[in-house]
């Protein structure tokens with residue numbers, strides 16, 4: 596604790612801390628600042644090189660968790676390299692009792708939790724407005740790989756906010772990044788206080804790579820990726836609605852159907868086939884796999900069609916089937932040579948399902964209509 600509230604943290608915590616423990620304090624165990632340059636995209640698809648926007652190669656993911664080397668990446672600016680020794684997280688605003696400043700050790704010394712949480716970019720699928728909707732949308736031309744599931748380890752945002760004392764007048768919580776453009780966006784206080792909303796310092800069992808938000812990022816289950824602010828430096832709890840360019844100008848729905856420009860909040864119910872785009876598969880009995888996800892509850896059904904939507908059948912859903920992650924599914928396909936599309940439609944426990952067509956919005960967000968995935972059997 597750098598300032599304020601020091602008495603709340605029993606010293607004994609230092610001896611009984613959970614979670615990854617730096618070998619000799621912060622600087623020995625954590626990545627040294629400046630030593631980690633941006634990993635090359637490897638098998639990720641480069642949607643944009645500068646700033647880096649890479650798709651996860653869904654066809655290579657065999658399990659529930661997206662390996663870190665495959666995790667999709669979406670930066671608005673270059674990756675900041677932050678020194679954990681000097682880094683501080685400030686918690687302030689009109690709706691806290693007392694501003695607090697925490698350092699990296701303070702965060703690592705708190706009770707930790709780990710959870711499987713999906714992160715999806717609001718723009719994921721944007722290129723499909725052009726491919727299937729007949730009208731290309733401007734912006735990063737994602738296909739369907741702007742989504743990944745990580746095992747995130749961190750601390751509950753509510754516990755961090757409680758150290759500053761949240762007033763009953765609180766409405767919105769601003770999460771602010773330390774990248775060049777100080778990317779910042781609010782979430783409602785009640786979302787911030789949800790136990791699933793965390794400040795994560797580790798991804799898939801290792802400290803965050805710089806590009807995914809080292810030293811600390813938010814993870815907001817069910818909300819599009821822009822809410823999961825990376826490289827956090829400041830959190831402000833305010834007693835009024837907060838506006839930034841990321842909830843008024845970008846990441847809002849614009850167009851004739853949306854005169855009020857509502858901010859994008861949750862992602863859509865969606866599914867994807869774990870095959871490359873324009874896949875070629877050898878004929879024979881094939882197992883085709885994929886993913887389905889919803890921000891509103893468990894996936895209960897995955898329907899598929901191999902004949903342009905005339906006949907539909909149900910895929911097998913694989914366990915574990917955890918809310919706020921994705922559910923894997925598979926189908927057995929006696930594939931004979933020819934050109935096909937695999938159309939998939941996910942449904943969740945609340946009955947939400949994927950539409951046939953996506954209504955237009957000017958910035959091309961939230962494409963979650965069913966997608967005919969092209970496959971050639973040879």
Ligand SMILES: Nc1nc2c(c(=O)[nH]1)N[C@H]1C(S)=C(S)[C@@H](COP(=O)(O)O)O[C@H]1N2
Nearest residue numbers: 667668669670671716772778820823824825
């Ligand atoms: N500070 C900051 N946080 C950010 C961003 C950013 O550019 N700056 N990009 C956001 C967007 S649009 C998405 S989709 C997710 C992507 O997270 P990832 O790169 O770890 O996959 O981070 C979000 N958090």
Ligand SMILES: [Mo]
Nearest residue numbers: 716717820821
């Ligand atoms: Mo995003």
